[in-house]
Amino acid sequence: MNLSLFYTRLDKLAQVLQSKGFLRALARNRVLAGAEHRQILGSELATVIDIGANRGQFTLAVKEYAPKARVGAFEPLPGPGAIFRQIFDGDPMVRLHSVAIGANTGEAIIHVTEADDSSSLLPVSPFQEKLFRGCRTVETLTVQVGRLADFVKAEEVVPPALLKLDVQGFELEALKGCENLLNRFAQVYVECSFVELYTGQALADEVIAWLRKRGFRLAGAYNMSYDRSGSAVQGDFLFFNGGYEIIDK
Numbered sequence: 001m002n003l004s005l006f007y008t009r010l011d012k013l014a015q016v017l018q019s020k021g022f023l024r025a026l027a028r029n030r031v032l033a034g035a036e037h038r039q040i041l042g043s044e045l046a047t048v049i050d051i052g053a054n055r056g057q058f059t060l061a062v063k064e065y066a067p068k069a070r071v072g073a074f075e076p077l078p079g080p081g082a083i084f085r086q087i088f089d090g091d092p093m094v095r096l097h098s099v100a101i102g103a104n105t106g107e108a109i110i111h112v113t114e115a116d117d118s119s120s121l122l123p124v125s126p127f128q129e130k131l132f133r134g135c136r137t138v139e140t141l142t143v144q145v146g147r148l149a150d151f152v153k154a155e156e157v158v159p160p161a162l163l164k165l166d167v168q169g170f171e172l173e174a175l176k177g178c179e180n181l182l183n184r185f186a187q188v189y190v191e192c193s194f195v196e197l198y199t200g201q202a203l204a205d206e207v208i209a210w211l212r213k214r215g216f217r218l219a220g221a222y223n224m225s226y227d228r229s230g231s232a233v234q235g236d237f238l239f240f241n242g243g244y245e246i247i248d249k
Contacts, residue, residue, distance in 0.1 A: 008223055012036050019064055025056070025087050033060035036223050040162075040189055040238050041065035047161035049152065049185075050074065051101050051174055054117045056084040058164055059094060069093070069162075072152050076100040076143035080116055100167075102145040103176035111137045120168035121145075122198035131197075131227060148178040157184035165190040166236075169198030171207050179214070186241050188216055193234040204237070215242040 015035035016022040022033040034057040045066040050058050053073035062069055071094045075081045081098050088094040100108065100121060112119045115134030121143075128135050163185040167174045171190050175182075182188075188211060192204035202210075208218055216239035224235040 008036055021064055022060060025060055029055070029083050029087050031055045031057060031060070031083060031087060033064070034058045035061055035064075037061050037189075037236070038065045039222060040187070040220075040236075042160070043068070045069040045160055045162055046158040047072070047156070049148065049157070049161070049163045049178075051148075051164065051178075052166035052168070053080075053084055053096065054166075055080045056087045057117075058166065059084070059088065063091075063094075066162075070156075070158070071095070072156070073097065074099060074101055074151075076110060076145075077112065077116060077119060077141070097151050099144040099146050099151070100170075101148055101165075101174045101177045102170070103147070103173050105146045105150060106144075107142050108145045109140050110143045112139045112141060114138055118168055120170060120198050121173075122169045122201055125196050125199050127195065128197040131233065146177070147180065149180040152181065154181060154184055157181060159184070160186040162186070163188045167191075169193065169201030172202035172210060175207070175210060182214060182216075183241070183243065187219075188239040188241075189236060190239070191234060191236050194232050195234075197234070204235075208237070211239050216240065217242060 012035045016033055025031045043066055048062045048069045048071045050071055050073040053075040059071050059073055062071055073096045076099055084096050108121050110119055110121050111123055113135050118135045124135050124137050165171055165174050192207050194204050219240045220238040222236040225233045227233050
């Protein structure tokens with residue numbers, strides 16, 4: 001494990017130990033909350049769309065650091081989705097949709113990996129299998145895919161709103177599936193790669209350029225990971241909508 005990833009995980013664990021909600025999810029559901037994202041979760045947020053929600057790691061962080069926000073989450077895999085529902089059962093501020101978000105509506109094949117949070121609608125590249133543990137594909141499933149506007153009405157995206165995407169190489173296609181509602185979001189937070197971890201994926205420069213053309217400027221990079229040679233592999237990128245006032249953190 002490289003040092004940056006080690007320190008990120010150490011910091012995450014420290015934050016989890018300070019939160020009753022995080023500890024409950026860890027003890028009952030074996031889910032480690034995404035506390036490393038706390039820097040971008042302003043308490044003023046009213047709406048968060050969590051695409052690629054997995055077991056609810058990011059949504060747990062939203063509940064802790066942006067407690068007023070209503071969350072619309074999207075996770076196509078049934079196993080992680082079932083755990084997500086257990087964690088947030090009875091919470092009227094959280095709603096899970098069991099679909100993937102993409103540019104087109106229909107069905108798609110998802111490649112399920114040993115560590116299912118690395119699963120993707122794109123095939124895992126041989127490079128990623130060498131770089132990270134748990135990224136070997138163990139099965140494929142057919143899942144439903146739709147556009148964000150198929151499930152969320154414009155008026156439901158109450159400002160200020162954050163769009164988060166962690167979709168394992170499918171970022172650009174998922175963003176295209178959000179385009180009709182993109183102007184409703186003050187911020188977009190998306191994981192991007194500098195190398196091809198998934199076959200055919202758009203890399204960070206392509207995602208940045210696409211968002212830039214739509215009025216979003218890159219405002220920060222977080223949780224960077226590196227290979228053994230020190231080269232950047234991926235990170236989480238925060239974009240501000242030029243049509244919005246910047247939200248103070």
